[in-house]
Amino acid sequence: MGNIINLSKVSKIYGTAVKTQVLYDVDLAIKPKSFNGIIGASGSGKSTLLNIVGTLDRPTFGEVEINGIRTDQMKKNDLAKLRNETIGFIFQFHYLLPEFTAFENVLMPHFIKGQKFDKRMNDRAHELMELVGLSKVKNNLAGNMSGGQQQRTAIARALINNPRIILADEPTGNLDSETTEVIYDLLRDINKKLETTFVIITHDRRIAEKTDRIIEIKDGRIYNDFSRI
Amino acid sequence: MKLAFRIALRFLSSNKGQTFLITLGIAIGISVQIFIGSLIEGLQISLLDTTIGRSSHITIAASEKNEPFNDYEAVLNQLSNQVEKMTPTLTGGAFIKTDDKTNQILLRGFDLASADQIYRFSEAVLEGGRLPAPGTNEVLMGVTLSEDYNIEIGDTLEILSPAGQLTEIKVVGFFDLEVAAINASWVVSGLDLSRTVFDFDENQVTALESQIEEPFDSDLIATQMQTDVNREDLRFDDWKAQNEALLSGLSGQSTSSLMIQVFVVISVVLGIASVLAISVLQKSRQIGILKAMGINDRTSSLVFLFQGFLLGILGGLLGILFGLGLLVVFSKFALNPDGTPVVPIFINYRFMMLSGLIAVVSSTFASIIPALKSRKLSPIEVIKNG
Numbered sequence: 243m244g245n246i247i248n249l250s251k252v253s254k255i256y257g258t259a260v261k262t263q264v265l266y267d268v269d270l271a272i273k274p275k276s277f278n279g280i281i282g283a284s285g286s287g288k289s290t291l292l293n294i295v296g297t298l299d300r301p302t303f304g305e306v307e308i309n310g311i312r313t314d315q316m317k318k319n320d321l322a323k324l325r326n327e328t329i330g331f332i333f334q335f336h337y338l339l340p341e342f343t344a345f346e347n348v349l350m351p352h353f354i355k356g357q358k359f360d361k362r363m364n365d366r367a368h369e370l371m372e373l374v375g376l377s378k379v380k381n382n383l384a385g386n387m388s389g390g391q392q393q394r395t396a397i398a399r400a401l402i403n404n405p406r407i408i409l410a411d412e413p414t415g416n417l418d419s420e421t422t423e424v425i426y427d428l429l430r431d432i433n434k435k436l437e438t439t440f441v442i443i444t445h446d447r448r449i450a451e452k453t454d455r456i457i458e459i460k461d462g463r464i465y466n467d468f469s470r471i
Numbered sequence: 472m473k474l475a476f477r478i479a480l481r482f483l484s485s486n487k488g489q490t491f492l493i494t495l496g497i498a499i500g501i502s503v504q505i506f507i508g509s510l511i512e513g514l515q516i517s518l519l520d521t522t523i524g525r526s527s528h529i530t531i532a533a534s535e536k537n538e539p540f541n542d543y544e545a546v547l548n549q550l551s552n553q554v555e556k557m558t559p560t561l562t563g564g565a566f567i568k569t570d571d572k573t574n575q576i577l578l579r580g581f582d583l584a585s586a587d588q589i590y591r592f593s594e595a596v597l598e599g600g601r602l603p604a605p606g607t608n609e610v611l612m613g614v615t616l617s618e619d620y621n622i623e624i625g626d627t628l629e630i631l632s633p634a635g636q637l638t639e640i641k642v643v644g645f646f647d648l649e650v651a652a653i654n655a656s657w658v659v660s661g662l663d664l665s666r667t668v669f670d671f672d673e674n675q676v677t678a679l680e681s682q683i684e685e686p687f688d689s690d691l692i693a694t695q696m697q698t699d700v701n702r703e704d705l706r707f708d709d710w711k712a713q714n715e716a717l718l719s720g721l722s723g724q725s726t727s728s729l730m731i732q733v734f735v736v737i738s739v740v741l742g743i744a745s746v747l748a749i750s751v752l753q754k755s756r757q758i759g760i761l762k763a764m765g766i767n768d769r770t771s772s773l774v775f776l777f778q779g780f781l782l783g784i785l786g787g788l789l790g791i792l793f794g795l796g797l798l799v800v801f802s803k804f805a806l807n808p809d810g811t812p813v814v815p816i817f818i819n820y821r822f823m824m825l826s827g828l829i830a831v832v833s834s835t836f837a838s839i840i841p842a843l844k845s846r847k848l849s850p851i852e853v854i855k856n857g
Contacts, residue, residue: 289855293851293854293855296763298763298850298851298854299851318767318768319767319768319769322762322765322766322767322768323765323767324765325763325764325765326764326765326766327765331763331764333854337756337759337760337763337853337854338760339757339760339761340485340757341478341481341482341485341757342481350761350764351764351765353474353477354474354761354764354765354766354770355765356474399764411854
């Protein structure tokens with residue numbers, strides 16, 4: 243089976259006057275349906291790597307292939323469409339839209355996709371909220387929920403368009419350890435049930451150890467790559 | 472498109488205080504624009520009415536000064552469908568004799584029925600008087616003239632033409648046309664009396680006077696009439712050619728009113744643009760996350776265009792209400808001693824609709840810069856910087 247994510251010789255340099263190289267010739271291939279953890283010290287380049295995979299940022303050099311499509315030279319609006327349909331994001335700071343309710347936030351990627359909102363979609367959104375344990379607060383505005391609830395909303399939102407890939411950047415970074423555990427079990431569960439590919443950045447080695455593969459980044463290079471499958 | 476509208480609506484409704492302030496800003500700007508515009512328009516209409524409301528807009532007279540011309544009825548008939556109000560007049564300088572004095576006056580013979588439409592003598596006649604009956608020697612006299620020479624209603628006087636002919640006239644009333652020079656010199660009679668005094672033929676008059684619907688088109692219509700009538704012996708004078716000072720005053724007033732309105736609208740536009748530009752900064756996190764989720768650049772800029780559009784509609788409607796309120800208050804409280812408004816206000820609904828439209832167009836226009844900013848915003852900046 244082919245790789246769902248393929249990075250070859252990806253470098254990233256920030257700045258024009260003062261150049262800072264963050265990634266050095268990174269080669270990375272991720273298999274479909276796998277559950278991957280990326281670890282590394284802060285400033286090691288792991289977030290930059292994830293942002294490049296998520297097509298939010300472009301590599302300075304090198305090639306990026308998502309789901310078999312070269313993305314490093316695609317146009318902005320095409321990338322937006324690709325992100326909407328193929329990739330779900332879960333960020334450390336939830337990044338919900340505070341003007342909308344939890345339910346509306348979950349459906350936002352569907353609205354962006356521009357498809358109509360029918361009963362099937364309504365049921366799916368309810369199902370997903372149930373899955374992440376949010377049925378009770380779905381009509382709360384995003385700002386009126388606890389950190390854990392917001393993060394669960396973000397997870398449901400990442401799933402709504404049935405993406406093949408979910409990218410998460412320290413999704414439990416500001417949650418207590420108990421909630422962290424619950425969220426990871428949830429992600430793992432989704433990975434198994436829906437066969438979604440996960441790439442998760444984490445600080446927490448205990449969490450990383452629960453993944454299929456641990457990729458350690460150090461000083462912009464892959465320092466260690468350990469796979470259990 | 473629908474999504475952008477929905478997000479715009481939610482952004483506006485979730486920040487009610489800010490939305491209210493911008494709407495109020497637009498509304499006040501538009502209401503001032505409506506108020507100034509209507510005030511100046513009212514001023515102009517009343518000024519124009521005072522100045523040319525009771526005078527001829529286009530006067531057809533013989534090319535040779537102070538001479539009558541023939542076949543006026545043919546011209547009158549020919550032009551009757553072009554001009555609403557037209558009246559023949561036989562006018563000339565003459566003298567009236569009171570006691571032992573002889574005084575210069577202007578005898579104006581009119582077809583009183585049609586002349587009344589222009590000069591509204593019947594409204595200007597003072598108490599106790601009436602209009603002269605046609606075919607008699609009855610006359611109306613300017614109120615100042617009567618006071619100067621102690622003439623009373625019912626008096627019989629003699630009028631002396633420049634040719635030396637004496638005719639007896641009977642005063643049946645005084646008028647006040649609110650113009651000192653007219654009140655002090657005009658003696659108004661029927662056409663027949665004037666014809667007798669000056670000894671003109673049956674088909675002769677000295678001028679045809681007319682009023683048209685759109686006074687500012689008088690030069691164009693006068694030229695058109697000249698072409699249609701095509702008579703060498705006639706000249707067509709319009710009021711504009713004779714009132715250049717007034718016209719330049721009016722146009723100066725219009726220009727300054729327009730300038731004030733333009734600057735009010737510009738300040739409204741700048742206000743909206745700056746507030747929306749700040750709101751892009753406020754919402755950059757939301758725009759960034761929407762872009763990360765796959766919203767395209769067009770939709771992300773439409774969100775701000777719709778906000779401008781919605782604010783324009785709200786502000787425009789509120790502005791029209793405020794403007795109407797200001798006008799009502801002004802016409803109720805700024806009064807002359809006799810209780811009439813200082814400036815009569817004309818409520819021009821088309822102008823108000825236009826102002827509302829200006830509010831919508833200008834605030835949508837003002838949201839272009841924020842929309843472009845939103846378009847340029849890259850999701851990675853938001854993700855990286857929180």
